[in-house]
Amino acid sequence: MSLIELVEVTFRATTGDRAMVLQPTTLEVQAGEQVAIMGPSGAGKTTLASIIGALQPASGGEYRFDGEPITGHAPRRSARFRATNVGFVFQSAHMIDERSVMENVALGLPPDRPRSRVREQVGELLERVGLAGKEDQPAATLSGGERQRAAVARALIKSPRLLIADEPTGSLDQANGAAVLDLLFGLPRDVTLLVVSHDPRIGEHASRVVSVVDGRVSG
Numbered sequence: 606m607s608l609i610e611l612v613e614v615t616f617r618a619t620t621g622d623r624a625m626v627l628q629p630t631t632l633e634v635q636a637g638e639q640v641a642i643m644g645p646s647g648a649g650k651t652t653l654a655s656i657i658g659a660l661q662p663a664s665g666g667e668y669r670f671d672g673e674p675i676t677g678h679a680p681r682r683s684a685r686f687r688a689t690n691v692g693f694v695f696q697s698a699h700m701i702d703e704r705s706v707m708e709n710v711a712l713g714l715p716p717d718r719p720r721s722r723v724r725e726q727v728g729e730l731l732e733r734v735g736l737a738g739k740e741d742q743p744a745a746t747l748s749g750g751e752r753q754r755a756a757v758a759r760a761l762i763k764s765p766r767l768l769i770a771d772e773p774t775g776s777l778d779q780a781n782g783a784a785v786l787d788l789l790f791g792l793p794r795d796v797t798l799l800v801v802s803h804d805p806r807i808g809e810h811a812s813r814v815v816s817v818v819d820g821r822v823s824g
């Protein structure tokens with residue numbers, strides 16, 4: 606069974622002319638795939654990713670995650686779905702500057718998860734993202750590349766089944782961007798990966814490229 610299954614999913618603009626932002630989209634993603642979502646600016650990449658991440662509901666069609674229907678969930682149910690299953694990384698790391706790196710990473714844990722091993726878990730994740738020993742530093746002291754790697758750790762702490770990264774290298778220079786891509790695409794395959802980008806380097810890492818052009822999804 607596919608982890609992600611979209612059947613004729615659409616998205617209409619919620620303002621103005623209610624134009625079709627996402628044309629009917631049928632897409633399956635298997636667990637463990639590492640998918641790059643590529644296409645020009647304004648094509649609908651973020652819209653597609655945000656429907657898959659249940660950040661916003663589709664206007665039509667059906668979305669199933671691991672066989673469970675996601676379409677039509679009330680906002681609180683979508684929030685629970687996200688908290689349990691989906692880690693997010695955005696263009697900006699969204700760290701709370703005055704809090705420690707450890708506190709920032711621990712914020713990724715859903716409220717109902719046990720906190721007994723948090724320090725140990727954060728330590729392990731920081732090591733994995735190349736930030737070992739930085740637990741107690743304020744996030745403000747991290748460089749741009751380090752902040753984004755801490756954001757990856759924060760997204761991973763709940764052991765999500767799906768990690769969605771939307772333009773994760775968009776604010777980084779070449780070297781730091783390459784390091785973040787290596788980190789994401791080097792993750793164990795128990796995390797299914799969707800990375801939105803118009804950075805052509807990303808196609809070299811991904812196991813599959815999905816293209817979005819003018820709201821039409823292919824691949």
Ligand SMILES: Nc1ncnc2c1ncn2[C@@H]1O[C@H](COP(=O)(O)OP(=O)(O)OP(=O)(O)O)[C@@H](O)[C@H]1O
Nearest residue numbers: 617618619620626645646647648649650651652653
């Ligand atoms: N809720 C909405 N209401 C109106 N228009 C919307 C809505 N959501 C997205 N759009 C429009 O749909 C188009 C696609 O947006 P989207 O953010 O998905 O593109 P993108 O491919 O991620 O672009 P970029 O690479 O520039 O981030 C844009 O023109 C955007 O303004």
